[in-house]
Amino acid sequence: MLKLKNAKKVFNPDTINEKVALKEIDLKMELGEFITVIGSNGAGKSTLLNAIAGNHQLTTGEIIIDGQNLTGVPDYDRAHLVSRVFQDPLQGTAASMTIAENLVLALRRSGKLNLSTGVTDKRREIFKDELSILNLGLEDRLDDKVGLLSGGQRQALTLVMATIQEPSILLLDEHTAALDPKTAEKIVNITKEIVSHHNLTTVMVTHDLDHALELGTRTIMMDNGRIVLDVEDEERRDMTIDDLLEKFAKVSGHELTNDRILLAQ
Amino acid sequence: MSLSMLVDPITQGLVYGIMALGVYLTFRILDFPDLTVDGSFPLGAAVAARLIVAGVSPLLATIAAIFGGMIAGVITGILNTKLKITGLLSGILTMTALYSINLRIMGRANIPLLGESTIFDLLEPLGLSSDISILIAFLFVSLLAKFIIDWFLQTELGLALRATGDNKEMIRSLGVNTDNTVILGLALSNGLVALSGSLVAQYQGFTDVKMGIGMIVIGLASVIIGEAVIKNDQIKWATLGVLLGSIVYRSVITVALRMNLNPNDLKLITALLVIGALGAPAIRSKLDNTLLAGGEEKC
Numbered sequence: 001m002l003k004l005k006n007a008k009k010v011f012n013p014d015t016i017n018e019k020v021a022l023k024e025i026d027l028k029m030e031l032g033e034f035i036t037v038i039g040s041n042g043a044g045k046s047t048l049l050n051a052i053a054g055n056h057q058l059t060t061g062e063i064i065i066d067g068q069n070l071t072g073v074p075d076y077d078r079a080h081l082v083s084r085v086f087q088d089p090l091q092g093t094a095a096s097m098t099i100a101e102n103l104v105l106a107l108r109r110s111g112k113l114n115l116s117t118g119v120t121d122k123r124r125e126i127f128k129d130e131l132s133i134l135n136l137g138l139e140d141r142l143d144d145k146v147g148l149l150s151g152g153q154r155q156a157l158t159l160v161m162a163t164i165q166e167p168s169i170l171l172l173d174e175h176t177a178a179l180d181p182k183t184a185e186k187i188v189n190i191t192k193e194i195v196s197h198h199n200l201t202t203v204m205v206t207h208d209l210d211h212a213l214e215l216g217t218r219t220i221m222m223d224n225g226r227i228v229l230d231v232e233d234e235e236r237r238d239m240t241i242d243d244l245l246e247k248f249a250k251v252s253g254h255e256l257t258n259d260r261i262l263l264a265q
Numbered sequence: 266m267s268l269s270m271l272v273d274p275i276t277q278g279l280v281y282g283i284m285a286l287g288v289y290l291t292f293r294i295l296d297f298p299d300l301t302v303d304g305s306f307p308l309g310a311a312v313a314a315r316l317i318v319a320g321v322s323p324l325l326a327t328i329a330a331i332f333g334g335m336i337a338g339v340i341t342g343i344l345n346t347k348l349k350i351t352g353l354l355s356g357i358l359t360m361t362a363l364y365s366i367n368l369r370i371m372g373r374a375n376i377p378l379l380g381e382s383t384i385f386d387l388l389e390p391l392g393l394s395s396d397i398s399i400l401i402a403f404l405f406v407s408l409l410a411k412f413i414i415d416w417f418l419q420t421e422l423g424l425a426l427r428a429t430g431d432n433k434e435m436i437r438s439l440g441v442n443t444d445n446t447v448i449l450g451l452a453l454s455n456g457l458v459a460l461s462g463s464l465v466a467q468y469q470g471f472t473d474v475k476m477g478i479g480m481i482v483i484g485l486a487s488v489i490i491g492e493a494v495i496k497n498d499q500i501k502w503a504t505l506g507v508l509l510g511s512i513v514y515r516s517v518i519t520v521a522l523r524m525n526l527n528p529n530d531l532k533l534i535t536a537l538l539v540i541g542a543l544g545a546p547a548i549r550s551k552l553d554n555t556l557l558a559g560g561e562e563k564c
Binding site for chain 1 (some may be wrong): 417420421422423424425431434436437438439440443
């Protein structure tokens, strides 16, 4: 499904600002697996997602999704395989365009765009169906500009946009971090619903240790550009947050430090 | 007040409005400050004039002008997307190069078109006065351009273009190569600008290599006045606003010239108008802040 082989990412190589963000990462994911990723600030979580999505190209190593070797392939050329929801709710949608217009672009993800009308009656019906899952009333606001929506509504819309054409892999990049706790909880529930509805292979970076253990089928912890912990099945099922923190301290040699995690507790 | 004082600003407003529609596409839709306009406007005029003088039919000459403008836009787009030169500088480079190219096309700095056949000859069978037939021709072409833009921006490709101007990262993540949409937008925009230039040349009866100076600012002024006249940002209203804005701009200029304004000051006044409109929000908030702060100090 997803395979990272010896993936390494160096920023500003051979300069005084050289930073090794990923150090020889090997990761294999099976179809339908849902990995949650946690780690300290600067551990390489975002770089990992950027490397999978193609926003950053690996310095060395290989990335394979669905049997296709995507090493060196730019982001827009792997959009048919990978879709992503960012932390910033403003990042996943075009504010000056309507909900329906945004959804057209998502529905036609990686398709050959042409000169036919974007928002058709038939598509409006599809959008209404997809949006009604959210229970936010967005299905009645198809012609509203996205800029009028709240952060939570925009993030929910982004989730629908990311999954309306089923991707091979869904990347969630701390997608609830910028929301208030109540809205964040709602988005987490919508995420669960959408992921299980489509049985999506998912990687979710989170700062919320509850979510890290509660959601998904497998948890990895990153530190200093490496995967230092990888738990699933029974071991994960019986794990508490304290176990997780203790284990992290043991394998990494220091405490888990992440300003957001501290805030969340 | 003579009839021509009423008809002329509308006629000019419509033909320059086609150029302003092009500026709207880059400035507002694509969020690209494209200075190619100052070069692609006289490019359209140069291509049309040279071909008409050589005996080519005015219709073909005008179509060739559109293609010339589109090529200029593509070049600016390639400089920006492939060579990674900033948008502003890309436009300036193309504009500067076009000055020499326009001179090459024309062979000299000025080509008179008096006595040559023009695209308005097509309307001769209608038997109208030349003023009115030119007005009708420009009304037809500018509305055609408006409706084509309205339609295009609702197509799938048009939506991708709008998303490129709104949120590049998002539309790339949906599989669109934004290099291509930027180049496409610049081509369409400069095609319109060159069309406007070729029509202006045929309307005023000559092409001058310097006729593009300050064109971008006139285009911006029209877009901004249009937004003030029609306060609805739906595309079909915004494009109508651009044409109206262009007519209002020409009317103000006509009145100002009637009041013995020195024509040499026109560009200064146009620039001040745009500065005022673009700067108004910043000045207003600054004023509000000072007033507030002053009030607090007194208490």
